[in-house]
Amino acid sequence: MASKMNVAVVEQFGQPLVLQEWDIPSPGAGQILVKTEACGVCHTDLHAAHGDWPVKPTLPFIPGHEAIGLVAAVGSSVKNIKEGDRVGVPWLYSACGHCEYCLTAWETVCAEAQFGGYTKNGGFAQYLLADPDYVAHIPDLLKPVEAAPLICAGITTYKGIKETAAKPGQWIAISGVGGLGHLGIQYAKAMGLLVCAIDIDDGKLAHAKRLGADLVINAKAGDPAVALKKETGGGAHGVLITAPSLIAFKQGIGMTRKRGTCVLVGLPPGEFPVPLFDVVASCITIRGSFVGTRHDMAEALAFAADGKVKADIELQPLSSINQIFSRLEHGDVPSRVVLDFARS
């Protein structure tokens, strides 16, 4: 095995990533080494590189939390994974396994959780270390570049849909037909829900229709909440806001049926005002949802292995990472960019 690997590093917040050669790490006890085949590029990577959030990563660090690869080496005391297994190294890199949240299958909010490409070096690298207890197990039917967006964008939307508590046959509104939303539409249809997609781009709405949306609404044409309430006879039972825009949050609450649940999964920096009267008088639940548990991950991947969910992807080499970031900043990324490590 080579001793060096190509990596893309954040050395200073807000500065371009630096392409470097690092030593390939060796797995310690209870760790595995993964040889990256593909890694998705998520808006969160941009926030990480900019140091946008209150808890910042320690510099220098390697972003990337949608890494898929083959296990290249296992450390001592690793029992459940062997060399050659295909795994994903997700945002939830590890958790403590014994706090009240871990014990109730809410490891996503464990206070000791580590985050891939944030508090731990991530997948913008030819190799990375991972915790074998928290990696995703990639079904054989999925190609690495197809699986990559599912272990963050996919699981986030899938879990978000579950958290709306909308039942089959009920309406879910999915705001934003981007990297998350286009997967959300497919998951929601596969789960038997009626889907209304909302966006401000007719091209994306046409795509939403192709993906199975039962109803599409262009939010530019007026308040989407009014149109949606009319079409669904009172609003959507569940609403999933994926659009990274504060106005979408407010509109999302307006779209929620009485006693319905509006789930937020996007993380644009900032705050948004809540129309208290509507929320109180209509008994609406506003709920945050953050990635998903290991079991959610297995379910989210199973839908894709069954051919029911497929991410739109654009393949790029690791060396293009700064151009990709610049396009992400300008909203110029129509589908998920996946770094393909088969390309150099």
Add this chain to the structure above:
Amino acid sequence: MRAAVFSSALTGTGRFLEIKDVPRPQLQAGHVLLRIVACGVCRTDLHIVEGDLPQVRPELIPGHQIVGEVVEGATTELPLGTRVGVSWMGGVDGDCWYCHHGMENLCDKPTFTGYTVNGGYAEFASVRPDFTFPLPPGLDDVHVAPLLCAGIIGFRSLRVAGVEQGERVGLFGFGSSASLAIPILQSWKCDVYVATRGEVHRNRAASLGATWVGKEDEKPPVALDRAVTFAPSGKVVVSALSSLRKGGVVAINAIHLDQMPPFDYDKLLWGERQIRSVANMTRQDARDFLKVAHDLNIRPQVTVFPLEDANNALLAVKEETEAGSAVIVP
């Protein structure tokens, strides 16, 4: 009017019902009078005429899956000629603990159509307008009738069983109600496992796309998340229970069971498996189901019997000679 009437005078005659002329019902205050165009036959009707359920009226016109048109007592909401459906819940008091808690199906003073009041094996019926349901326009009268109890209570059974999307669901005993549950479960992306006696029912289940079909004593090849039993037999409940994963639920869709046989708690119920019963229905169940039935284009298979042949309709349900639902037309 002509009606099929049950009374204890028929005991020992080999007939369930006497078809005869009876006075046309008077329109009661606050009711609407329906001219009946079809009435589905339900196993509960059989329980009533066979004495499995206590007799509450000396003479009774059974039938609680009524399709009818408003002919008297019309209101703005229900103009003359409106086609509506009437189900088993003919009314509730609206004032008891259960009604106040969204559980009107358990009301302390309920009215049951075709049991505590006269039902639909007749030409006319007087019913509470707030317990009538608008019907999907795409379905004709005889095909809509079986939706009104078999369909609605089957749907409620899935709710009581707590079925979630994508789960493995067993249907034990397969008649009208179970056959209507299959397309709903499919729309919820569930895998359906059917265990039932009678080849005609097994074939029907297979033709509706069940993942697995077996005989009543066969065990599905996987552990089930949920099961619903449709047969009036405690033995079937125990087979359903023995097919569940830990934490699984069996819902009993039956107003009457012969008896619950003793079963091995340690093996069958321990592990937080649950047995729940399904009682009656709420109006919201009815509305939700009728909407789903319309959205999914659910069309039951039916066998039509003229009112004069009501005894044969009941016999067909008893002997399970028909794959679909029996419907009586006056």
